[in-house]
Amino acid sequence: MIGYLTFGLLGLLGLSIPVGIVLFLLGFGIDAFFSPFPLTKGLGNLVWSTSDNATLIAIPFFVLLGEVLVRSGLATRTYAALDRWVSWMPGGLVHANIATATMFSATSGSSVATAATVATVAMPQAEKLGYDPKLFSGAIAAGGTLGIMIPPSINLIVYGFLTQTSIPRLFLAGLVPGIALALGFILVTALICMARPSLGGPRRVFPLAEMLRALTELIPIILLFTIIIGSIYKGWATPTEAAAVGVAGAIAIAAMFGGVSLSMMAEAIVGTVKITSMIMLVVIGASFLNFTLASAGIGRELQDFLNGLGLSPLSFMLVIVLVYIVLGFFIETLSLMVVTIPIIVPLVVQQGYDPIWFGILMIVLIEMALITPPVGLNLYVVQGARKSGKMSEVMLGTLPYIGAMLLMVAALIAFPQIALFLPDALQ
Amino acid sequence: EDLSVVGSWSSLPLHNQFEAPFWTETLPAASNGTINVAMTTHNQMNLGVGDVFRLLGDGVYDVGMTVADYAVADAPELEGLDVPLLAMNATDARAMVDAARPMVEDIFNARFNSHVLAIAPYPPQVVFCNGEVNSLDDLAGKKVRGSGRMTTLFLEALGAEGVNVAFSEVPGALQKGVVDCAITGAGSGYSAGWWEVSTHLLPIPLGGWDSVVTAINLDKWNSLNAETQALIAGEVSAQFEDPAWDAAQGALDNDIACLTGNGTCTSGDARSMTLVAVSDADFAKAREVLVSKVLPDWAERAGADWAKRWNDSVGQVVGVAIGG
Amino acid sequence: MELTILDRLRRLNRIIAILVGVLLLGCAAFVLADIVLRQVGSSFGGTDEISGYVMAIATSWGMAYALTELGHVRIDILRSRAAQRGRAVFDLVAMLALSGTITLIAIKGWPVLARSLANSSRANTPLETPLAMVQAPWLAGWIWFALTSWVVFTVALVLIARGKFSEADAVAGTYGELDALK
Numbered sequence: 001m002i003g004y005l006t007f008g009l010l011g012l013l014g015l016s017i018p019v020g021i022v023l024f025l026l027g028f029g030i031d032a033f034f035s036p037f038p039l040t041k042g043l044g045n046l047v048w049s050t051s052d053n054a055t056l057i058a059i060p061f062f063v064l065l066g067e068v069l070v071r072s073g074l075a076t077r078t079y080a081a082l083d084r085w086v087s088w089m090p091g092g093l094v095h096a097n098i099a100t101a102t103m104f105s106a107t108s109g110s111s112v113a114t115a116a117t118v119a120t121v122a123m124p125q126a127e128k129l130g131y132d133p134k135l136f137s138g139a140i141a142a143g144g145t146l147g148i149m150i151p152p153s154i155n156l157i158v159y160g161f162l163t164q165t166s167i168p169r170l171f172l173a174g175l176v177p178g179i180a181l182a183l184g185f186i187l188v189t190a191l192i193c194m195a196r197p198s199l200g201g202p203r204r205v206f207p208l209a210e211m212l213r214a215l216t217e218l219i220p221i222i223l224l225f226t227i228i229i230g231s232i233y234k235g236w237a238t239p240t241e242a243a244a245v246g247v248a249g250a251i252a253i254a255a256m257f258g259g260v261s262l263s264m265m266a267e268a269i270v271g272t273v274k275i276t277s278m279i280m281l282v283v284i285g286a287s288f289l290n291f292t293l294a295s296a297g298i299g300r301e302l303q304d305f306l307n308g309l310g311l312s313p314l315s316f317m318l319v320i321v322l323v324y325i326v327l328g329f330f331i332e333t334l335s336l337m338v339v340t341i342p343i344i345v346p347l348v349v350q351q352g353y354d355p356i357w358f359g360i361l362m363i364v365l366i367e368m369a370l371i372t373p374p375v376g377l378n379l380y381v382v383q384g385a386r387k388s389g390k391m392s393e394v395m396l397g398t399l400p401y402i403g404a405m406l407l408m409v410a411a412l413i414a415f416p417q418i419a420l421f422l423p424d425a426l427q
Numbered sequence: 428e429d430l431s432v433v434g435s436w437s438s439l440p441l442h443n444q445f446e447a448p449f450w451t452e453t454l455p456a457a458s459n460g461t462i463n464v465a466m467t468t469h470n471q472m473n474l475g476v477g478d479v480f481r482l483l484g485d486g487v488y489d490v491g492m493t494v495a496d497y498a499v500a501d502a503p504e505l506e507g508l509d510v511p512l513l514a515m516n517a518t519d520a521r522a523m524v525d526a527a528r529p530m531v532e533d534i535f536n537a538r539f540n541s542h543v544l545a546i547a548p549y550p551p552q553v554v555f556c557n558g559e560v561n562s563l564d565d566l567a568g569k570k571v572r573g574s575g576r577m578t579t580l581f582l583e584a585l586g587a588e589g590v591n592v593a594f595s596e597v598p599g600a601l602q603k604g605v606v607d608c609a610i611t612g613a614g615s616g617y618s619a620g621w622w623e624v625s626t627h628l629l630p631i632p633l634g635g636w637d638s639v640v641t642a643i644n645l646d647k648w649n650s651l652n653a654e655t656q657a658l659i660a661g662e663v664s665a666q667f668e669d670p671a672w673d674a675a676q677g678a679l680d681n682d683i684a685c686l687t688g689n690g691t692c693t694s695g696d697a698r699s700m701t702l703v704a705v706s707d708a709d710f711a712k713a714r715e716v717l718v719s720k721v722l723p724d725w726a727e728r729a730g731a732d733w734a735k736r737w738n739d740s741v742g743q744v745v746g747v748a749i750g751g
Numbered sequence: 752m753e754l755t756i757l758d759r760l761r762r763l764n765r766i767i768a769i770l771v772g773v774l775l776l777g778c779a780a781f782v783l784a785d786i787v788l789r790q791v792g793s794s795f796g797g798t799d800e801i802s803g804y805v806m807a808i809a810t811s812w813g814m815a816y817a818l819t820e821l822g823h824v825r826i827d828i829l830r831s832r833a834a835q836r837g838r839a840v841f842d843l844v845a846m847l848a849l850s851g852t853i854t855l856i857a858i859k860g861w862p863v864l865a866r867s868l869a870n871s872s873r874a875n876t877p878l879e880t881p882l883a884m885v886q887a888p889w890l891a892g893w894i895w896f897a898l899t900s901w902v903v904f905t906v907a908l909v910l911i912a913r914g915k916f917s918e919a920d921a922v923a924g925t926y927g928e929l930d931a932l933k
């Protein structure tokens with residue numbers, strides 16, 4: 001069955017059939033070949049119960065929030081302000097890409113939205129100032145992945161929803177690893193550009209007065225972050241409700257500091273509907289496939305296989321990490337999470353690992369999957385924002401950052417407290 | 428005979444201690460290998476809880492089990508199986524469920540095309556409060572997390588406000604005062620660490636007993652020969668239902684001991700929540716609310732025929748009559 | 752002719768998308784109002800129940816718009832390497848798989864609504880929402896998605912049969928993952 005799934009997935013994806021539909025087709029195949037029961041009869045109920053879901057409404061809300069920030073011009077101004085502060089380092093404007101991505105991650109629940117936001121505002125600068133296109137675009141693709149680690153995060157909401165773990169605890173657990181990764185990206189960039197200054201473009205030092213003036217441009221985004229996260233930790237709103245707070249906050253802040261018009265809002269909402277539908281077709285397909293897999297006993301098959309290996313908890317975890325790295329090359333990340341969580345997480349907990357900690361480890365691996373070819377959405381988002389150049393340049397540019405992510409995986413396994421101490425301390 | 432079986436929540440003791448061993452070991456062994464079982468659970472399949480019996484009726488799998496209360500959207504009359512506060516201990520709860528059994532069978536035949544094999548208990552749904560609560564009266568004006576329509580309506584009739592919070596968010600909500608109290612099984616509250624964020628425990632089934640119905644698709648059931656039917660019915664009753672009920676009171680006493688330190692706790696460290704004794708006067712008042720408000724509302728939702736059947740069966744056992 | 756049909760379909764779906772977006776905005780406003788009300792000790796109650804229904808209906812009705820905007824993510828590693836005719840075959844296969852699957856979802860969605868009608872099912876909540884009232888618009892969205900996808904498939908087939916490959920590409924091709932996300 002595992003063989004059927006692997007080849008079926010690659011074959012159908014290769015045919016360029018929409019990803020969500022591929023998941024349904026695989027589910028129909030499992031029903032026809034591996035299950036004696038008429039699973040497809042349950043299709044309608046599955047589709048209804050998957051989409052009748054108050055938790056998932058955070059997805060359109062966070063997407064809309066990002067759309068409003070970009071279309072109101074707030075994103076561009078944030079980028080320019082951060083440029084004043086970080087471009088003195090070796091690597092110059094590349095650091096502004098990472099810093100902007102980190103900043104937007106704190107208001108956006110999605111990595112793809114974060115990368116798209118930063119790429120839209122940053123790309124025009126690369127050619128003008130003569131940066132190495134590889135490193136410059138790689139930093140955006142990798143920095144964008146922080147969107148799902150630094151709270152809020154759609155993927156952590158989905159993880160908490162599927163594993164019955166506390167979403168605010170997951171958010172707290174993601175904060176330190178997220179910031180550590182951002183600093184790691186900055187360090188990697190600086191080291192590379194010290195070794196090969198030609199990659200980094202000009203370092204630019206701005207007068208202090210200008211730097212201080214730039215700070216005021218950061219007020220809107222910090223305000224928005226405070227509203228969203230504050231509403232969760234003050235106990236006013238649940239993490240899903242906080243997404244609604246974020247939408248309202250973004251519109252209000254955009255109206256105050258940028259510009260909001262009826263036509264701009266129309267574009268923002270149709271864009272939101274398009275992206276939400278795209279994501280939901282994948283989520284619903286994954287949920288149907290998961291239903292057929294559970295009925296056909298894949299959990300048992302995998303459990304028997306892993307138990308048969310007789311691994312220690314550590315080697316077991318390393319196998320899991322390896323599995324996610326390999327699957328991450330080929331599978332869209334939200335589907336990867338939805339399909340594997342119900343099978344993998346119980347096994348991991350059974351081995352004595354903390355489910356909150358594992359959620360964070362999984363997010364690092366999912367971040368990696370977002371920038372590994374052939375299926376790495378952030379690569380395509382960044383490439384899409386460039387006017388010229390080859391896809392492979394973006395891929396090469398992300399390699400140093402993938403190295404930083406692997407170090408983070410190792411650090412999380414060696415020191416689980418990196419993720420756990422904050423939620424434990426505030427409990 | 429191959430049976431595909433969908434169990435209830437995979438993390439809870441009812442599944443791990445009773446359901447899973449019964450279906451995967453006891454029954455196949457008792458049939459001398461003529462019955463083969465493939466088992467998963469509804470949460471592992473990512474099913475909506477309201478879909479479990481719908482899909483069972485459609486024949487997607489052969490046997491399904493989940494909390495009856497999850498299915499009341501399709502069958503409001505099923506709410507009468509598990510009325511809060513009518514049964515204070517496992518013996519009374521079982522008597523109540525046994526009295527309701529013929530009604531439940533008819534409901535499952537008509538609404539879900541299936542035959543009831545067993546009704547087993549989850550631990551009773553008790554009340555955890557963060558803040559001093561000394562009587563049922565003290566719940567008035569408090570925000571209480573409950574689930575299910577009858578429980579929420581009952582809370583509202585007591586003057587409390589029903590708030591919907593996901594199970595995993597309850598500790599945070601209790602701590603920050605989003606809710607003052609929350610209802611769940613004593614064992615679930617113990618293992619999920621609710622004692623860290625709440626101070627007082629009302630050990631009364633304000634959320635009922637959350638009866639878990641095990642049912643088999645009716646077409647499948649009718650296709651089995653009489654011996655197989657007898658074998659399954661007998662084994663389910665003797666090896667699953669009886670042991671689950673026998674363990675229920677002990678488990679409840681143990682869980683309360685673990686939460687409050689009153690008694691012996693065998694599941695881990697005992698905690699020190701304040702055990703609130705609910706007075707007889709409190710009960711009388713709660714029953715009055717139940718009889719005057721909550722049950723008549725239900726009778727209206729379910730229809731007069733069901734209310735009459737309920738009065739003649741469950742009502743007799745617990746000494747309550749709707750509209751009387 | 753076929754392009755006129757498609758153009759009308761696109762414009763209609765854009766209007767639907769705006770309505771769906773307004774529904775989502777309304778839901779956000781409703782949630783926000785409830786948060787504020789809770790601070791003053793009151794509440795509408797049932798916001799999460801209503802958010803769930805909004806999500807189900809918004810999702811099903813937004814699907815067709817995403818399709819006409821080529822928004823459903825496709826992996827075009829092999830497709831982008833094929834010649835023009837080869838790409839046309841990829842697109843027809845993808846559209847056929849999509850139309851067939853969505854049609855099946857629409858067909859299997861009917862029993863869900865039918866059972867809620869037959870049982871007069873009401874949500875297990877204090878609101879007692881009649882489930883048919885929210886499942887009917889949800890199912891209608893999937894039926895609309897199925898119809899839209901068959902129209903798109905037919906238009907692409909006609910264009911390809913007439914050798915108008917670049918027009919067909921604009922109807923049923925891919926923007927690649929990149930534009931799907933913008």
Ligand code: NA
Binds near residue numbers: 106109146149150
């Ligand atoms: Na984020």
Ligand code: NA
Binds near residue numbers: 330331369373
């Ligand atoms: Na990848």
